[in-house]
Amino acid sequence: MERPKHKLRVPRARKGGVQLLVGTRKGAFRLKSDSERKHWSLKDAWFVGHVVHHLVEDPRRKGVLLAAARTGHLGPTLFRSEDGGRTWSEARRPPRFTEAPEGLLQRTVNHTFWLTPGHADERDTWYAGTSPQGLFRSRDGGDTWKPVRGFNDHPDLDRWTGGEKDGTPDGPKLHSILVDPRDAAHLLVGMSSGGVFESLDAGRTWEPMNKGLVIDYVPGDPDFGHDPHCVVMSPTNPDRLWQQNHCGIFVVDREQGVWERVGESMPKDIGDIGFPIVTHPRDPDTAFVFPMDGTSVWARTSPGAAPAVFRTRDRGASWDRRDRGFPKEHAWWTVKRQCMAHDGHDPLGLYLGTTNGEVWGSVNEGKTWRTLVRHLPHVYSVEVAGVAP
Amino acid sequence: MIVHLPGALDDYTRGVRTHALDAGSLRQALRDLDARFPGLAFRLADEVGVVRRHIRVWVDGQPCEDLDRTLMGATEVHVTLALSGG
Numbered sequence: 141m142e143r144p145k146h147k148l149r150v151p152r153a154r155k156g157g158v159q160l161l162v163g164t165r166k167g168a169f170r171l172k173s174d175s176e177r178k179h180w181s182l183k184d185a186w187f188v189g190h191v192v193h194h195l196v197e198d199p200r201r202k203g204v205l206l207a208a209a210r211t212g213h214l215g216p217t218l219f220r221s222e223d224g225g226r227t228w229s230e231a232r233r234p235p236r237f238t239e240a241p242e243g244l245l246q247r248t249v250n251h252t253f254w255l256t257p258g259h260a261d262e263r264d265t266w267y268a269g270t271s272p273q274g275l276f277r278s279r280d281g282g283d284t285w286k287p288v289r290g291f292n293d294h295p296d297l298d299r300w301t302g303g304e305k306d307g308t309p310d311g312p313k314l315h316s317i318l319v320d321p322r323d324a325a326h327l328l329v330g331m332s333s334g335g336v337f338e339s340l341d342a343g344r345t346w347e348p349m350n351k352g353l354v355i356d357y358v359p360g361d362p363d364f365g366h367d368p369h370c371v372v373m374s375p376t377n378p379d380r381l382w383q384q385n386h387c388g389i390f391v392v393d394r395e396q397g398v399w400e401r402v403g404e405s406m407p408k409d410i411g412d413i414g415f416p417i418v419t420h421p422r423d424p425d426t427a428f429v430f431p432m433d434g435t436s437v438w439a440r441t442s443p444g445a446a447p448a449v450f451r452t453r454d455r456g457a458s459w460d461r462r463d464r465g466f467p468k469e470h471a472w473w474t475v476k477r478q479c480m481a482h483d484g485h486d487p488l489g490l491y492l493g494t495t496n497g498e499v500w501g502s503v504n505e506g507k508t509w510r511t512l513v514r515h516l517p518h519v520y521s522v523e524v525a526g527v528a529p
Numbered sequence: 530m531i532v533h534l535p536g537a538l539d540d541y542t543r544g545v546r547t548h549a550l551d552a553g554s555l556r557q558a559l560r561d562l563d564a565r566f567p568g569l570a571f572r573l574a575d576e577v578g579v580v581r582r583h584i585r586v587w588v589d590g591q592p593c594e595d596l597d598r599t600l601m602g603a604t605e606v607h608v609t610l611a612l613s614g615g
Contacts (some may be wrong), residue, residue: 234571
């Protein structure tokens with residue numbers, strides 16, 4: 141394994157009030173708590189009428205926000221604020237594909253789906269993932285964007301991603317852009333469809349990282365064409381990755397390089413299909429998932445219409461159900477891949493946004509849950525301000 | 530010629546609904562509009578020059594999707610948005 145280039149900074153537990161940034165089908169919203177995380181209020185409604193796929197605060201620059209937006213009619217763009225959302229300006233050059241090299245499909249950006257701040261030492265760098273799958277980088281804080289050509293022009297990109305029919309219902313996506321806190325040049329991305337891909341040279345070259353993953357919807361045992369729904373990296377052990385995949389819950393330690401299906405230890409009546417996954421910021425053996433019904437025609441609602449978070453504290457060997465406060469029946473919503481986040485506190489706060497416009501929170505690692513806000517539009521993303529996705 | 534712009538573009542045009550310009554093609558007209566209202570062109574047409582799905586462009590009352598269409602002699606261009614959404 142290559143030697144880390146930067147000392148790993150283990151994050152300290154955060155304290156004080158929490159701000160949630162919520163992207164929805166019809167705008168973006170901010171919720172704020174008091175210092176005890178007891179009382180919550182909806183403070184801001186931005187871009188009402190716009191589809192906001194992701195809203196992220198820069199953990200390196202307080203008050204700098206980036207929003208990925210489009211409308212039903214108009215094309216995709218990004219908005220940026222430097223004053224905590226009081227004023228916004230549009231990116232001068234939002235992500236857009238350049239002319240495809242011969243032999244590759246010409247792609248056009250339908251929407252920017254994912255935003256990730258760059259390494260702590262690269263204070264003006266951001267990454268964006270689009271639908272269809274493309275990777276873009278900004279070196280000026282999100283104002284102008286260029287394709288990461290080593291990825292977007294990779295001669296195997298069309299083989300990795302498959303065609304239109306292989307994409308997710310809302311369009312194929314590049315998501316889960318991960319930057320190794322030890323090395324700004326070490327990048328990982330997830331693609332639905334495609335799989336997980338890794339670069340050790342800031343995006344110039346890429347390799348699939350899908351060994352061990354199960355793929356039960358196409359024949360063969362390919363190195364690509366997988367469907368990771370959400371991939372996360374442990375901040376205290378960046379060589380450990382977790383993913384909630386179309387076919388289960390997996391974990392990998394990079395030195396071994398083979399994904400291991402740890403979702404098989406989930407209760408059989410629940411299964412291990414879902415969209416989001418969150419790893420504990422200080423404990424690489426702990427992760428949280430929100431399962432959904434992935435049987436038959438894939439209802440994509442909570443199994444039995446009874447929502448629950450499941451937690452492992454032993455690297456997936458066992459999982460415990462965390463559902464106190466959730467409805468026990470007839471709750472037909474689900475939680476999408478960008479809609480579950482933690483706040484870095486101790487005890488850890490967890491937050492999730494639902495397809496029926498609710499945001500739920502827990503300030504005790506998922507032991508008890510309560511609704512923080514209702515009546516929002518369909519939630520597309522939930523992030524904690526100042527915590528990188 | 531006069532370009533008529535819909536209210537959905539008010540964030541760019543600050544309420545301007547008509548804009549006079551002189552362009553040889555729709556592509557040139559979009560460039561001129563973008564110079565006057567930065568960011569507008571990419572919301573109307575994608576990076577390969579295809580007018581977006583729910584946008585329609587009319588030249589002297591005739592629908593037109595071809596950005597290379599000449600505007601020689603044209604007097605009016607309308608940009609309209611389909612009634613989509615929900």
